[in-house]
Amino acid sequence: MKKVLILLMTVSLFMSCDSDSTSNENNLANGAKIGSTFDSMRQKALIEMNQGGTIHYSPDQGAVYKLRNGTTIHIPPHSIVTKDGAEIDGPITIDYIEIFRKEQMAIANTPTMGQVPDSEQKDLLVSGGEFYIDIKFNGEQVEIIAPVKVNIATSNSEADPNGMNLWNGETDNNTNNFTWNLADPNDLIFEGSGPVFGGEGNAGGFYDVLIQNSSSLGWCNIDKFAQFPDPKTRIRIIVPNGFDQTNSSVYLAVRNQPNMLARFDMFYPSNNVFEEHYGLVPVGLDCHLIFVGEQNGQYVYSILSTAIGNNATYSIPSGSLITASSYHQVENAISILP
Known part of the structure; x- marks a missing residue:
């Protein structure tokens, strides 16, 4: 199993985000393979779903990237560096995809199948939001040295936000099956104590997700088991x-x-x-x-x-x-x- 990353392809993205962001021709990070025309069609759809762009980051001020639907990505001051540890001061590229509903999951092939802890069994999850995130500087993925926060409004999903957990997406190279695994709290956590927290300008109604290090860049999910009755x-x-x-x-x-x-x-x-x-x-x-x-x-x-x-x-x-x-x-x- 490995962390799912999107195929390396080039696409022009014309997004309207906050005043500091610009239109950008993005390269999406790659860990997957094109094995068929169908795979290629899926990858092109994912590229269209990318809501990312370019924003200026300075080590003293950080950066904030805002989407139309209320999601905000906070990259605090002194939170990212290059692979060799150098400070970053300049334009960074953010790739970001959000998926909330079953029709998007079918096109992206990101079903809500969760690995049951301490078991070979997988079970059905109900999602408060799947998201893919990557951050690059000069074409290379950054190192996260202090948590980056993704702030997602619970209103984007019809799922009850109570009881949600954080998951990382992985794919099996042999079967191409996509599975969600419970996130390691050293990598990915909710900010505060409890599943739903107050967001910017709103007294509650947000998931505040902290990405602790670069190993959790890629696919993440806010989910809980559906808990259907037997048999x-x-x-x-x-x-x-x-x-x-x-x-x-x-x-x-x-x-x-x-x-x-x-x-x-x-x-x-x-x-x-x-x-x-x-x-x-x-x-x-x-x-x-x-x-x-x-x-x-x-x-x-x-x-x-x-x-x-x-x-x-x-x-x-x-x-x-x-x-x-x-x-x-x-x-x-x-x-x-x-």
Whole structure:
């Protein structure tokens, strides 16, 4: 397992942030590989989601980067240095992506699957916000020597903010499955005592996340386990011929739960089946089974809404596939699900 970083690509970002920030042509940090056209399409979507830009940082004044939706990134004075320990005084590049809803998770392939502590089991999480952050100076990632704070409004997510924990995102190089692991408190913590704290200009209603060191740059998450009742069941999905784990994914969304998404993480080529093998959801729960794939360089998708049967198998007929003009069309189709 390794920390997920975004593919190294160049993109022009035209953002309206605080008065000190500027439009910038950014390079996103890379730890992932392009293995298929589908991977490449996902990476391009992630680049479009990047809300970062360039801002001036001085060691005496620090820097503050503000987003339109209320998120603020505080980089205090004397909190970042170069890899060789030199002070930074000049323009720094911030890459920042925020994901709050299931349709964004499906496009970015960042489902809310959390590793259960002291277990091989993974379980479904409900998210108060996923975010990716990287900070560079002269094209190189900075060293964090004093905590950098990300201040996120709880109103961006419909999830109950109480009881949230912090997680780091990791991917398995062999399966490309994305998993959230509880963050080490030496790396990533909430500021203060408790999950929700007062933010700038607001008496409460913010998550104040402190990034303690550079090892936690990358994907982070504010989540808690969904805690569905037993009995739970395993589910299988038969996908159309020509699709497998390299050019498609199958997800499970729960009715009336916009802030969570499970991924069917095992593929069996002998019968063209994706399987969710941990048993995440209770029998009878109303869910949406979401197929997203790539065909001839375009997105295709299909959505099946059903109450989950015990040890059930479902099929995605080839005739149900809809070709999308862009990933935004796929997002829209998922976003309108009840």
